[in-house]
Amino acid sequence: MTALQIIFLFVAAITLASAVMVVSARRMMHAALWLVLALAGVAVIFAMLDAGFFAIVQVLVYIGAISILIIFAIMLTRKAMEDVGPQLNRGWWLAALAVVGVFAGLAVVIVSWPGVMATAGVGPDADAIVNFGKDLVDPDKYVMPFEVASVMLLAALIGAIYVSVEHKGGQP
Amino acid sequence: MSFWTDPMAVIANLIGGWLAGLGMTEGWVTFVLSFLGAGVYALLVMLTVVLLIWVERKLLGRFQDRLGPNRLGPWGIFQTIADMLKIFTKEYITPNGVDKVPYNLAPILAVAGVLSVWAVIPLGATILGANLNVGVLYVVAIGAIGELGIILAGWSSRNKFATLGGFRAVALLVSYEVPLVVSLIIPVLFSGSMGMNNIVHAQKDIWYIVLAPVAALIFLITSIAENGRAPFDLTEADSEIVAGFNVEYSGLKFGMYYVADFMHTFTIAFLFSTLWLGGWQGPWAEKYPMLGLFYTAFKAWFIYFTIIWLRGSLPRFRIDQMINLNWKVLTPLALVLLMMTAIVNRLVPEGMLVVRTLALLAVNGILLVGTSWLLNKFAGRNKRVVVAPEPRPVARPEQISSES
Amino acid sequence: MLNDWLYIGLFVFISMALPAIAIFAAGLLSPKKPNPIKSTSYECGIETVGPSWVQFKAQYYIYALVFLVFDVETIFLFPWAVAYNQLTLFGIIEAVLFILILLSGLLYAWKKGALEWM
């Protein structure tokens, strides 16, 4: 085993453990903090896969923005979250059963797939980011996702603001 | 290759050769070298803070027409060391009901969120930690760790004031991050790289502060706000919300927030010098990187002095003013500036540096004038209500009327 | 490339370890004399009223929301800025369009009064 593999196993174990804590922590704030740790673990794995750009973006967007948004939402809905009583549905064991089934199915598919033994070639060339930037505004390539992304963000912004601004007088 | 042209490589070869002689494999040698390099570098930055605190107190003293520290050692230079010894022996008071792990993690994260930035700041042509090809984004992303530290501190203290202060601070920090990030796109756009050292290399002909002075200004303002320092020191406004997110901290845990604060100012100065003032660029800097260290430090000290000067001169903003300044002035201005810079810079043919500089300067000038015109027209409308007492009846009005 | 990331990882680790060591060392040096009054919450000497995790304004959420949208925008704009020197004018107009769409979102928030401090 190479050093990289050992680090991977270590980081993956931490990530999965904190993911388990996210879905099982009783206090919502703790769940959010575990989520931050899980997301940081995923960022490290991105860095190990030579996708440094996305490792940083993961930290920037997920840890810097989405988890802060989640923490704010938790604080705003605090009163309902008295951390008493079960945090899981009554039928949680059914969910657990289904999830184990899904995981087993996925594992079988992954292991039996012939392409799984592929080995990685040399890493990406240094100007992968440059190519990405060029292709994003290239009309023959991905200019559609680029513009659609901005429209989608605009829609999300308008929708979320419309919903969350308190309407004075009467129904929203 | 001598010590003066590439000091890092010489030291690395020396230690690396010694380690390899001990029978280490190549991977381990890299690991140990990186660890030593990072450790020494981080420790040096931490220790610089001791000096910084003295410099800042001394300068602030002079701005306020007093002496500043002056008892311990020449010019009071050992004052910080005495303070440090004192704070090391202070008791940690852990209030009832705090959430232990986040409570203790928060000051560590606050420092780490600033200290980690130094990994990508180039101090000389070859004196640098890592020339990451996403360096600029890394600087922004690491800031998120500091914000997390503030949230943790505010929430885990189980104190109304700390919680309110913490969330208010984070709401302001994330707001000011928007124009900060947008202004950082502009040097990336000019240099065609996100690596900090590549950005410095690209400033060989002209510093970016000449090409985009407004962006540099926005970067400076938002960075000071991120730092939470006067005139944006609202998050720890002691007259309003006890002290903010760190009320329940004591001893060195409390001190760590101040370490982070002082270090942040210094970091901003170095970032500004790297991104806008050509970093280590200067006469013979590429040949002798040690000279580059001197140039960076000189430019950074200039900015550092300016930041302290601002702190000593300007009154504190109100929170609504701060929010309005960010969302209604800085953010639209940064976005418009980015668009206009991108278009104008492309319209000018390649190679014509003077024309390009003049065109970009014109864009910046137009934007500045336009912004101040709009501000005068719309923001000046809300005249401040003057709260003054009614004129009282006095015995001999003729003596008073001469004053008014 | 991976060596750079190793360095970054170590640096982040060390910059967390240094303050941790300092805090731990100070903990060894400092006295420990807790008493019940000393370790109550600091609220200007007044007894704490009600739960200490109070609720606060929805306004904070909206700032974080606008920030999130502009933060995600950088995923696209930074690679575009890196490639800028090799782009045609058309490619730049595309990005300007992208920014304009987002700017209109900001204007909507402004008109809606979501950016006011209330």
Added chain:
Amino acid sequence: MIPLPWLLIFAAALFCIGLFGVLARKNSVAILMGVELMLNAVNINLIAFWRYFQATGADSSRAWTFVAVVLVAAAAEAAVGLALIISAYRKRKTVIANELNLMKG
């Protein structure tokens, strides 16, 4: 290099944990956190496939565009979802998913 099956199994496990969170948690904010975990698992898969099959190819930005769009989707989902939860909380004073039946009128 890390063997590809490790990565895929890891992503599958993360996905399933997220799925469990979505199915079993009562609190709707926790359900959104589960969704974020699932989207992260998807991104790990995308990056892994890019690294093992496409990194040197001519068009590696295809995978990157996918990942970026997934990030945008995650952000939009978090923004709108949390805004809805906050707004529903204001009316109903609850964030338990089963009790949120606004649509029943």
